[in-house]
Amino acid sequence: MENKIKIAIQTKGRLNEDSMNLINEAGIGLSIGKRVLVSTAKNFPMDALFLRDDDIPQTVADGVADIGVVGENEMAEKDENVVIAKRLGFSKCRLSLAIPKSMDYPGVEFFEGKKIATSYPVILKKFLEENNIKAEIHVISGSVEIAPGIGLADAIFDIVSSGSTLVSNRLKEVEVVMKSEAVLIANPNLSPEKQEILDELIFRIESVQRAEGKKYILLNVPNEKINEIVSLLPGMKAPTLVPLAKEGWSSMHSVIEEDDFWEVIGRLKKAGAEGILVIPIEKMIF
Numbered sequence: 400m401e402n403k404i405k406i407a408i409q410t411k412g413r414l415n416e417d418s419m420n421l422i423n424e425a426g427i428g429l430s431i432g433k434r435v436l437v438s439t440a441k442n443f444p445m446d447a448l449f450l451r452d453d454d455i456p457q458t459v460a461d462g463v464a465d466i467g468v469v470g471e472n473e474m475a476e477k478d479e480n481v482v483i484a485k486r487l488g489f490s491k492c493r494l495s496l497a498i499p500k501s502m503d504y505p506g507v508e509f510f511e512g513k514k515i516a517t518s519y520p521v522i523l524k525k526f527l528e529e530n531n532i533k534a535e536i537h538v539i540s541g542s543v544e545i546a547p548g549i550g551l552a553d554a555i556f557d558i559v560s561s562g563s564t565l566v567s568n569r570l571k572e573v574e575v576v577m578k579s580e581a582v583l584i585a586n587p588n589l590s591p592e593k594q595e596i597l598d599e600l601i602f603r604i605e606s607v608q609r610a611e612g613k614k615y616i617l618l619n620v621p622n623e624k625i626n627e628i629v630s631l632l633p634g635m636k637a638p639t640l641v642p643l644a645k646e647g648w649s650s651m652h653s654v655i656e657e658d659d660f661w662e663v664i665g666r667l668k669k670a671g672a673e674g675i676l677v678i679p680i681e682k683m684i685f
């Protein structure tokens with residue numbers, strides 16, 4: 400048994416760049432050449448196979464790859480025997496039913512007897528059955544949103560993110576059937592050796608994810624203001640304090656959420672903090 404893990408990654412398309420970034424941020428040197436469809440990591444026991452996302456769930460279920468990065472929507476559509484090893488938080492979107500903007504929508508019964516265009520027939524069929532709706536499913540592999548406009552269907556079932564593709568095609572979203580994000584899927588029967596490599600990969604991914612949206616902050620504070628300023632900085636545990644050469648002053652280090660950044664900085668300045676430095680964090684390991 401080879402002590403290496405095989406990961407399936409989308410060759411090109413929306414998942415490719417974020418998948419490659421994730422692997423590189425986990426400290427794994429993986430490169431993709433123009434026509435290279437298999438690549439070996441430099442410093443981690445991993446080979447990558449580059450595939451169309453449609454083929455990734457089956458490749459992982461069959462054990463040709465051990466793990467893979469795919470949208471939850473694609474995983475649900477293919478319904479293969481794979482497990483989610485880690486939710487990845489990128490490529491967030493939803494699968495929704497949409498109808499022409501000009502039409503009234505009374506509820507799901509709208510779809511009774513209608514023709515719906517989609518690239519996700521399995522998920523749609525399940526939804527229609529659960530709602531006791533009989534409709535015709537017309538499978539097309541792309542540009543689904545143009546179907547009603549050209550008379551190919553009455554409605555569509557497709558990926559929505561910002562909603563701008565729907566707007567440009569004079570459609571409105573009427574039912575959200577599933578929410579999706581990129582997930583790391585795994586074959587459920589990995590050998591203990593491969594499981595160990597996967598655990599290490601997940602540990603690294605979690606360290607990168609934890610650091611996302613966080614900043615390291617350094618600031619000089621007058622000693623008599625330490626308690627007040629500490630209360631403004633939730634930090635990892637307690638902020639680190641180092642005495643400064645300047646009498647009566649200390650240097651304080653902590654971690655803040657990027658979202659709270661400007662608000663916290665304003666309050667720190669008001670409380671007497673000076674020389675504030677804010678630095679990106681690459682990884683956080685507890």
Ligand SMILES: Nc1ncnc2c1ncn2[C@@H]1O[C@H](COP(=O)(O)OP(=O)(O)OP(=O)(O)O)[C@@H](O)[C@H]1O
Binds near residue numbers: 410490559581
């Ligand atoms: N507009 C979007 N916003 C966010 N995520 C999206 C969006 N469109 C697609 N996704 C997610 O990215 C995945 C891949 O999308 P992409 O458009 O690259 O697929 P594809 O055209 O089927 O690619 P392939 O050529 O590999 O079959 C989708 O399955 C979905 O999970």
Ligand SMILES: O=P(O)(O)OC[C@H]1O[C@H](OP(=O)(O)OP(=O)(O)O)[C@H](O)[C@@H]1O
Binds near residue numbers: 541544557560562
């Ligand atoms: O709600 P929005 O932000 O407009 O995103 C939704 C669109 O994004 C995806 O298409 P993509 O842009 O990847 O084009 P393609 O499927 O035609 O390749 C998806 O198939 C939708 O058409």
Ligand SMILES: [Mg+2]
Binds near residue numbers: 451
């Ligand atoms: Mg595809």
